Amino acid sequence: MRFSDAAAPADLIDLARYPLTDLDSVAGRALLAEAHRSRTGRGVAILPGFLRPEAVEAMAKDTAALVPRAYREDVAAGTPYLELPDESFPAGHPRRRVIRSATWVLAYDLIPHGSPIRALYEWEPLMAFIAAVLERDPLYRFSDPLGALNLTSMVEGDVQGWHYDSTDFVVSIAIQAPRGGGLFECAPRIRSQTEEHYDAVARVLSGEGPSEVFPFTPGTMMVFEGRHSLHRVTPVVDDVPRYVALLAYDTKPGSDSSDLLKRVRYGRTQPIAPAPTD
Numbered sequence: 001m002r003f004s005d006a007a008a009p010a011d012l013i014d015l016a017r018y019p020l021t022d023l024d025s026v027a028g029r030a031l032l033a034e035a036h037r038s039r040t041g042r043g044v045a046i047l048p049g050f051l052r053p054e055a056v057e058a059m060a061k062d063t064a065a066l067v068p069r070a071y072r073e074d075v076a077a078g079t080p081y082l083e084l085p086d087e088s089f090p091a092g093h094p095r096r097r098v099i100r101s102a103t104w105v106l107a108y109d110l111i112p113h114g115s116p117i118r119a120l121y122e123w124e125p126l127m128a129f130i131a132a133v134l135e136r137d138p139l140y141r142f143s144d145p146l147g148a149l150n151l152t153s154m155v156e157g158d159v160q161g162w163h164y165d166s167t168d169f170v171v172s173i174a175i176q177a178p179r180g181g182g183l184f185e186c187a188p189r190i191r192s193q194t195e196e197h198y199d200a201v202a203r204v205l206s207g208e209g210p211s212e213v214f215p216f217t218p219g220t221m222m223v224f225e226g227r228h229s230l231h232r233v234t235p236v237v238d239d240v241p242r243y244v245a246l247l248a249y250d251t252k253p254g255s256d257s258s259d260l261l262k263r264v265r266y267g268r269t270q271p272i273a274p275a276p277t278d
């Protein structure tokens, strides 16, 4: 039996540890206080064991079954800003630094309606909880029909170079860990809406930090500010693929990513036929 036949989104989550449907309770208030502390201190709110082990297992199986439809993103042409190098900046400037991204990507339209990760992403209480963690209400799901929800698989040697996201917030849910590497590294809020702080970015790109490396543990949910926090995934080592779900949110309704980014990441700019339901 597929997990999705029996499970409602709430059943996927360890609600005893993360009472996100009851945030006014004592435990709910403590949960939010801890998430705020982590987010403001380290730029990332980390929720280990957010998913129940059965849900992690079901999502790993689902992802493995979907991976044959994934698009191979393998580029070393763009900058951390997800744009082509801008020659009007001096040599060595972050706007001219080229980063490599090599990963298998499943776009939102390829993730079936019946799958547990899609059910979770589209579940209102999850978005309300994330808005509360971010203290950004209202929050909207990203309007990109390909980028709103992604599953990625990274195999030996795959990597995501330093970059900013084209959405305000990303929630990652670790589904399957590789034997080595594949670690998420983040330089929190290194730029703001008004200031790029290119010197600090250049230092991070040269390995001089400051940045923090986070363990990749299946079931863990992380909430981070990808538009303003430079981040990367270190190269995966060995033959167990790294699976992660990426749930995108924005503070503005109707936000989308560029056609260039879509072509690079999904090999197309438009959704294809409706996703199969099973």
Ligand SMILES: O=C(O)CCC(=O)C(=O)O
Pocket (backbone or CB within 6 Å): 152, 160, 165, 172, 184, 231, 232, 233, 244, 246
């Ligand atoms: O895989 C991850 O943990 C994050 C990936 C990422 O930053 C991205 O796809 O934009």
Ligand SMILES: [Fe+2]
Pocket (backbone or CB within 6 Å): 163, 164, 165, 226, 231
């Ligand atoms: Fe990212």
